[in-house]
Amino acid sequence: xxxxxxxxxxxxxxxxxxxxxxxxxxxxxxxxxxxxxxxxxxxxxxxxxxxxxxxxxxxxxxxxxxxxxxxxxxxxxxxxxxxxxxxxxxxxxxxxxxxxxxxxxx
Numbered sequence: 001x002x003x004x005x006x007x008x009x010x011x012x013x014x015x016x017x018x019x020x021x022x023x024x025x026x027x028x029x030x031x032x033x034x035x036x037x038x039x040x041x042x043x044x045x046x047x048x049x050x051x052x053x054x055x056x057x058x059x060x061x062x063x064x065x066x067x068x069x070x071x072x073x074x075x076x077x078x079x080x081x082x083x084x085x086x087x088x089x090x091x092x093x094x095x096x097x098x099x100x101x102x103x104x105x106x
Contacts, residue, residue, distance in 0.1 A: 008076065023056065
């Protein structure tokens with residue numbers, strides 16, 4: 001596999017995916033452990049999962065947009081291998097957080 005770089009948007013939104021995956025997992029844990037947080041989220045949109053999804057999608061787009069403007073507007077510089085590792089690592093960590101929480105919480 002070639003170790004070249006990809007576009008600023010691919011890199012930025014790939015990193016945003018990794019970050020929002022972990023934030024998503026942490027939000028699941030916080031929501032499940034705190035009835036007050038869940039109730040507050042429910043009061044915002046009528047259901048806590050709608051608020052949850054809205055927060056995560058907005059975070060993804062905002063973070064991806066911000067990261068694409070770093071480095072003087074050139075975006076993040078990552079190799080394809082680094083980007084893949086970041087995305088896989090973020091999604092794997094999120095899966096471990098959620099799986100671990102439900103294994104321990106129940």
